[in-house]
Amino acid sequence: MDSRLITVRTGSRPTVADITSEAESFVAGRGDGLLHVFVPHATAGVAIIETGAGSDDDLLTALDDVLPTDDRWRHRHGSPGHGRDHVMPAFVAPYATLPVIDGKIALGTWQSICLVDPNGDNPTRSVRLSFLAG
Template sequence: MAGTFTTRTINIATGAAETMHDLTNACSAFLREAAHRRSGLLNVFTPHATSGLAIIETGADSDDDLLAALRGVLPADDHWGDRHSGPGHGSGHVLPALVPPHATLPVVEGELVLGASQSVVLVNTDRDSPERQVQLSFLG
């Protein structure tokens, strides 16, 4: 049987603050429709120069800790070379080097495989972009 490829774009309202948005339920809902109990791979991708995807525990302050760590490593100040949207914007363009814009995850019998307490999370530190897109693709 030949493999199938199914993809969908979802829109995420991130607002005007740095944020982490849990995508785990959206990924599982997509797989219920696309995987049909098949095994394969889920690729999650955000086509933005200032966003990334993380696999992290949420709800136990790990998400706040990640944002705090990113503020420490990538301060939104005026020392960045990229200033096309004003001071501090350049730090967001370095974010995908530390938090990549993609993740590929195993799917077994139609279910997303994550470890205990792991979630798929969109990380957005760009306060100038209140909406983001995420591309979900299943190959199975």
């Protein structure tokens, strides 16, 4: 297995960051296998979604609807409502595994690999890309 850690700047607001190009570069020329994408953070996740047509903003809105940033959370350090950020990975898992065929990620037409970061307290995130040859 080969693995690489990349850094993604997410800024100070909730964001959905498309990391597909970094993942494509990582698997290019490797043949068949599996790409595993993992976010080693307690308050971030990985989603396979369409981007650029509003779905990324819709995902953040849906997370706000399901997990509001108010004072209901027992986990209270950080910015107001930060406790919900620690619950979010139960809804948006911190990993995804995708097939790689002939050095290309087998994504659907509109699918992208995205880092989902609702936590504005951490402006940068790490993402581990791992390739397991088939």
